[in-house]
Amino acid sequence: MPTVVITGAEQGLGLELARAYAASGYDVLAGCLKPDTTGIRTLVQEHPAVTAIPLDVTREGSVAALADRFAGKAVDVLINNAGVHFRKWSVPETVSFADWELTLQVNTLGPARVSFALRDSLALAGAAKLVTISSDWGSVSNHPGTAYDYCSSKAAVNSVMRGLAINWAKQGISVLMIHPGWMRTTMGGADAPTLPSEGAQLVKSAIDLATPQDNGRYIDTSGNDMPW
DSSP states (O other): OOEEEEESTTSHHHHHHHHHHHHTTOEEEEEESSTTOHHHHHHHHHOTTEEEEEOOTTOHHHHHHHHHHTTTOOOSEEEEOOOOOOSTTSOGGGOOHHHHHHHHIIIIIHHHHHHHHTHHHHHHHSSOEEEEEOOGGGOSTTOOSSOHHHHHHHHHHHHHHHHHHHHHGGGTOEEEEEEOOOBSSTTTOTTOSBOHHHHHHHHHHHHHHOOGGGTTEEEETTSOBOOO
16 A cells, blocks of 8 residues: 655645545555644544644654654655745735744745655655645746745745755655645635645646656646746
C-alpha cells in the first residue's frame, strides 16, 4: 500500500486530500495542528487507513517526531499543504510584521522543514512525488499588488522547491508546485467557486498525472505552467 503524508490535514483542502487518497487505497498520514478537529476525527473513524497525528510545521521537535515515524520507511507522496494567510484584504503597508514572520514560518520554512525531514523516506520510495501547495499569488511576474506577506511566502517556497527539484532528482524524487485554485475554505472565503472536495480531486489528478519529466514545474490543476 503506497503512503502519502499530508500537512494541514484537519480542514479544507488538506482534509479532502486525505479523504481522496484514502479512497484510492493509500495509507494516509494526516499531519494536523489540531488533530481533535471534528472533520479529521470523523475521517479517521471512516477510513482505517488514515492516521492523524499532531504536527506543527513551525516546530523542529514536532517535525522531528514525524521523521521518526518514518525512519527506514518509504513515503511515496508528500503534500506540503499547511498554510496561513492573515488579513487578506488589508492595506498592504499596514501588515503586521509579526504575522508576516509567522506566515514565512508556516508557508515557506514549514514545507522546507518537513521536506528535509522526510528526504530519506522519499528517496526510499524510488519514484516519490514531493508536492507543495503554492498559489497564483506566488507568481512574481503576476503580483496582485496586495498581501505582501502571503505573496512573498509563496514566491519564496517556490524558489526553495525549485532548488530541491535540481538537487533531489538523482534520488528519484520529483518536485511539483501546484496552484490549487480559489476554493471555499477558511482561507478562500465563502465566495470562492470551488468546493474543497472538488479542488482536492483536481489537485490529486494533477499529482497522479505528474511524471519525472515534470520535476520542478509550477503548475495549475490542469497541468498548465504558472508564470514565475
